[in-house]
Amino acid sequence: xxxxxxxxxxxxxxxxxxxxxxxxxxxxxxxxxxxxxxxxxxxxxxxxxxxxxxxxxxxxxxxxxxxxxxxxxxxxxxxxxxxxxxxxxxxxxxxxxxxxxxxxxxxxxxxxxxxxxxxxxxxxxxxxxxxxxxxxxxxxxxxxxxxxxxxxxxxxxxxxxxxxxxxxxxxxxxxxxxxxxxxxxxxxxxxxxxxxxxxxxxxxxxxxxxxxxxxxxxxxxxxxxxxxxxxxxxxxxxxxxxxxxxxxxxx
Amino acid sequence: xxxxxxxxxxxxxxxxxxxxxxxxxxxxxxxxxxxxxxxxxxxxxxxxxxxxxxxxxxxxxxxxxxxxxxxxxxxxxxxxxxxxxxxxxxxxxxxxxxxxxxxxxxxxxxxxxxxxxxxxxxxxxxxxxxxxxxxxxxxxxxxxxxxxxxxxxxxxxxxxxxxxxxxxxxxxxxxxxxxxxxxxxxxxxxxxxxxxxxxxxxxxxxxxxxxxxxxxxxxxxxxxxxxxxxxxxxxxxxxxxxxxxxxxxxxxxxxxxxxxxxxxxxxxxxxxxxxxxxxxxxxxxxxxxxxxxxxxxxxxxxxx
Amino acid sequence: xxxxxxxxxxxxxxxxxxxxxxxxxxxxxxxxxxxxxxxxxxxxxxxxxxxxxxxxxxxxxxxxxxxxxxxxxxxxxxxxxxxxxxxxxxxxxxxxxxxxxxxxxxxxxxxxxxxxxxxxxxxxxxxxxxxxxxxxxxxxxxxxxxxxxxxxxxxxxxxxxxxxxxxxxxxxxxxxxxxxxxxxxxxxxxxxxxxxxxxxxxxxxxxxxxxxxxxxxxxxxxxxxxxxxxxxxxxxxxxxxxxxxxxxxxxxxxxxxxxxxxxxxxxxxxxxxxxxxxxxxxxxxxxxxxxxxxxxxxxxxxxxxxxxxxxxxxxxxxxxxxxxxxxxxxxxxxxxxxxxxxxxxxxxx
Numbered sequence: 015x016x017x018x019x020x021x022x023x024x025x026x027x028x029x030x031x032x033x034x035x036x037x038x039x040x041x042x043x044x045x046x047x048x049x050x051x052x053x054x055x056x057x058x059x060x061x062x063x064x065x066x067x068x069x070x071x072x073x074x075x076x077x078x079x080x081x082x083x084x085x086x087x088x089x090x091x092x093x094x095x096x097x098x099x100x101x102x103x104x105x106x107x108x109x110x111x112x113x114x115x116x117x118x119x120x121x122x123x124x125x126x127x128x129x130x131x132x133x134x135x136x137x138x139x140x141x142x143x144x145x146x147x148x149x150x151x152x153x154x155x156x157x158x159x160x161x162x163x164x165x166x167x168x169x170x171x172x173x174x175x176x177x178x179x180x181x182x183x184x185x186x187x188x189x190x191x192x193x194x195x196x197x198x199x200x201x202x203x204x205x206x207x208x209x210x211x212x213x214x215x216x217x218x219x220x221x222x223x224x225x226x227x228x229x230x231x232x233x234x235x236x237x238x239x240x241x242x243x244x245x246x247x248x249x250x251x252x253x254x255x256x257x258x259x260x261x262x263x264x265x
Numbered sequence: 266x267x268x269x270x271x272x273x274x275x276x277x278x279x280x281x282x283x284x285x286x287x288x289x290x291x292x293x294x295x296x297x298x299x300x301x302x303x304x305x306x307x308x309x310x311x312x313x314x315x316x317x318x319x320x321x322x323x324x325x326x327x328x329x330x331x332x333x334x335x336x337x338x339x340x341x342x343x344x345x346x347x348x349x350x351x352x353x354x355x356x357x358x359x360x361x362x363x364x365x366x367x368x369x370x371x372x373x374x375x376x377x378x379x380x381x382x383x384x385x386x387x388x389x390x391x392x393x394x395x396x397x398x399x400x401x402x403x404x405x406x407x408x409x410x411x412x413x414x415x416x417x418x419x420x421x422x423x424x425x426x427x428x429x430x431x432x433x434x435x436x437x438x439x440x441x442x443x444x445x446x447x448x449x450x451x452x453x454x455x456x457x458x459x460x461x462x463x464x465x466x467x468x469x470x471x472x473x474x475x476x477x478x479x480x481x482x483x484x485x486x487x488x489x490x491x492x493x494x495x496x497x498x499x500x501x502x503x504x505x506x507x508x509x510x511x512x513x514x515x516x517x518x519x520x521x522x523x524x525x526x527x528x529x530x531x532x533x534x535x536x537x538x539x540x541x542x543x544x545x546x547x548x549x550x551x552x553x554x555x556x557x558x559x560x561x562x563x564x565x566x567x568x569x
Numbered sequence: 570x571x572x573x574x575x576x577x578x579x580x581x582x583x584x585x586x587x588x589x590x591x592x593x594x595x596x597x598x599x600x601x602x603x604x605x606x607x608x609x610x611x612x613x614x615x616x617x618x619x620x621x622x623x624x625x626x627x628x629x630x631x632x633x634x635x636x637x638x639x640x641x642x643x644x645x646x647x648x649x650x651x652x653x654x655x656x657x658x659x660x661x662x663x664x665x666x667x668x669x670x671x672x673x674x675x676x677x678x679x680x681x682x683x684x685x686x687x688x689x690x691x692x693x694x695x696x697x698x699x700x701x702x703x704x705x706x707x708x709x710x711x712x713x714x715x716x717x718x719x720x721x722x723x724x725x726x727x728x729x730x731x732x733x734x735x736x737x738x739x740x741x742x743x744x745x746x747x748x749x750x751x752x753x754x755x756x757x758x759x760x761x762x763x764x765x766x767x768x769x770x771x772x773x774x775x776x777x778x779x780x781x782x783x784x785x786x787x788x789x790x791x792x793x794x795x796x797x798x799x800x801x802x803x804x805x806x807x808x809x810x811x812x813x814x815x816x817x818x819x820x821x822x823x824x825x826x827x828x829x830x831x832x833x834x835x836x837x838x839x840x841x842x843x844x845x846x847x848x849x850x851x852x853x854x855x856x857x858x859x860x861x862x863x864x865x866x867x868x869x870x871x872x873x874x875x876x877x878x879x880x881x882x883x884x885x886x887x888x889x890x891x892x893x894x895x896x897x898x899x900x901x902x903x904x905x906x907x908x909x910x911x912x913x914x915x916x917x918x
Contacts (some may be wrong), residue, residue, distance in 0.1 A: 064794065066794075085699065086790070090793075090794055095795070100788075102788050102790065104787035104788055104791060105787060105788075105915055106783065106913050107787055109581070111780055111783075115784050115792070116795035117777075118796055123778050123780075123781050123797070128772060128773050129769060129776075130778065131580065131772065139777060162912040166679075176797065261898065347897060350901065351900065356702075357643055358916075360643075361842070361846070361896065362897050362901070364645075364839070364896065365894065365895070365896030365900070366893060368893030368896070369840065369889070369890045369897070370888055370893075372886040372887070375886045375892050376890070459661045464696030499711075506708070538723040538724075541719055543715075544715065544716045544719040544720065544723075545713045550709070551697075554698070554701060554709045555709075558701060
């Protein structure tokens with residue numbers, strides 16, 4: 015059964031067709047890679063799926079429910095969480111607060127419990143802080159936990175973003191170029207973490223430019239070209255496909 | 266008074282707002298800031314003009330030129346002192362700085378020039394057209410007798426001259442073409458070898474020159490006091506946003522709409538509610554921001 | 570740091586303010602309700618006047634700090650909510666005002682009404698404007714304030730025009746009896762209200778609630794993508810700030826016994842903004858301190874006026890030149906204010 019299904023998605027920007035009748039589905043527990051040359055529509059695909067932009071045509075189904083045009087916040091609460099190609103930290107917040115923020119179900123995020131300092135808020139906050147500290151530690155950011163995230167390096171930002179989305183314990187994780195601008199050692203580390211998350215049952219979709227890491231990582235590859243599906247299948251088959259070779263050489 | 270007469274008043278008001286709004290919107294488009302002190306530039310220009318006309322034995326057009334030069338110099342100096350150093354900090358600090366600068370300038374002018382309103386001592390010729398049929402619809406006369414004064418003609422004529430000169434500048438000169446390129450995409454313009462700081466300086470000078478002229482036109486048409494600029498800034502802002510912030514042609518259209526709304530609402534609102542006519546301009550401003558924030562031209566001002 | 574670092578969520582600061590506020594209100598009650606009478610030296614009057622105004626503006630600046638300091642909403646029409654609160658309270662509670670509407674309701678009802686009306690205006694402005702980009706939100710709110718101001722001036726039959734609304738009850742004065750005791754009781758009561766407000770906003774912003782607000786200020790899209798309803802929070806923040814301004818306006822009306830458009834000019838907005846920026850946005854006690862500095866300057870200038878060879882008019886101009894330049898200088902040289910955190914505010918120093 016597919017966890018995410020995208021049917022006949024279309025999106026136009028100022029006369030430019032970014033997505034054209036794209037249909038892709040991701041099964042529960044899969045680890046899928048999305049690749050394609052620049053301008054193939056990878057990021058628009060993510061943006062449409064995660065509610066950042068509304069598609070002009072087509073449907074997005076999450077767990078068989080039509081979520082087309084739902085807001086990013088609603089989708090995040092429904093279990094689909096994404097990262098961004100250009101990492102977006104809350105630079106004016108500490109690393110710790112960046113991670114804590116993402117915690118779901120905190121009654122203290124509502125006015126009255128916050129004013130009244132209810133027990134449920136305190137209890138939840140204790141759990142949130144514990145979990146956030148675990149994640150910060152797991153991603154080896156603990157020595158930076160009280161730094162403002164504006165002072166982190168590019169690679170550290172990628173790690174922080176991962177830690178932050180994991181706070182939500184998503185069913186479906188969409189990662190937009192998690193290895194971009196990251197050194198080889200860290201790339202391997204991040205790839206291992208993604209693998210481990212998937213082994214624990216999380217469904218993951220990764221957009222990546224970096225072919226080598228991606229093909230080693232994923233179960234299945236989806237190749238986009240000019241907003242449409244070019245080829246999909248297991249990495250080996252896809253990479254030997256002539257259309258893919260042509261698309262990449264043509265770039 | 267018929268509708269036609271009020272339309273004439275509206276066109277006159279729209280004309281001096283337009284001259285100012287062009288400068289305001291160019292600064293917005295190229296320096297990327299809302300300059301709340303801009304109204305004070307009008308006041309400065311008007312007082313420079315008045316001072317020149319009052320102390321030197323020069324004809325009015327020369328005083329106007331001096332006011333324009335004064336406005337340009339003041340604008341550049343103020344930009345260099347207050348805005349250029351914080352160019353990198355983003356729109357909000359720039360806006361707040363301009364509010365502070367506006368308060369300081371306004372009160373400095375009040376301190377130096379006093380509270381009285383001043384006007385140019387010019388001879389007015391009035392051209393009346395009588396015997397025009399009223400063509401009434403309900404209580405309103407669509408036509409009716411009307412008049413045009415020489416001041417009206419000067420204001421509108423100057424504005425039209427400015428529009429033509431501006432069009433020539435933006436389409437025919439290197440500086441103007443670079444300004445448009447920078448307004449569209451600053452990074453791209455820089456890559457193409459545009460000296461962005463020089464263009465910013467040119468825009469500041471141009472905006473100051475236009476503000477100086479607009480100030481004098483206000484003084485010719487009505488009068489000026491220390492508060493004149495401030496009382497016009499929201500109208501200028503409304504015109505610029507209505508026209509699509511950053512678009513000089515849009516600002517011209519927006520200005521005439523604002524001018525007409527001001528004069529028609531003054532005419533048709535009950536007496537004692539004159540204050541509401543300026544509120545009308547702000548209301549338009551708010552409505553435009555809510556309904557179509559990009560104004561007549563397309564420029565997005567909402568969050569992505 | 571341990572897991573429970575900073576749990577209990579800044580309670581100390583909030584509770585301190587709460588306790589001190591309660592003490593102030595109790596003392597105010599003692600002076601107002603008992604036959605106890607104080608007499609103040611005449612030279613202190615001016616201090617009391619400015620201090621009472623500081624307490625009122627303190628509520629204003631705390632609301633603004635919730636909006637701008639924490640949520641990043643550039644509200645440059647704060648005076649509108651202050652004015653609307655004041656007018657609503659005045660019109661609801663006044664008995665036989667010389668001009669405008671006066672309904673003669675009991676003042677507590679009127680005060681609640683004032684807060685509600687200001688909150689409703691906040692909801693209306695917020696619903697339409699909080700989506701705007703920062704600088705355009707500033708313009709939209711400022712224009713709203715100008716519209717509100719001209720409505721008060723124009724509709725004489727309702728708002729009393731330039732005269733405003735008079736004959737507003739002054740409950741503290743009525744209870745205290747004599748002017749000196751009333752002044753002291755008013756200061757204590759208003760100071761208490763300001764401290765309660767401080768406690769409330771501190772609790773809000775130190776709680777996970779404040780974390781969401783600060784995240785919105787930093788990056789709305791990220792905040793949405795981790796499941797927070799950004800628009801709801803922006804609305805709430807805007808409405809709470811407006812309601813606090815309405816409360817401040819109501820207190821002001823019940824203290825002065827009259828409201829008129831002249832009390833509610835853009836100067837009020839400018840004063841609280843400068844106070845906030847000077848103190849350091851997002852630091853509640855900082856913004857109060859910043860406001861104290863700016864209002865202290867006003868106090869100082871009253872004394873200076875006596876010794877300067879300037880007319881009152883010229884002197885007012887000089888003071889405003891200085892105020893404007895302070896705003897410019899703070900943004901340029903201390904963008905995080907005196908007590909703000911530059912890293913938290915994301916500014917260079």
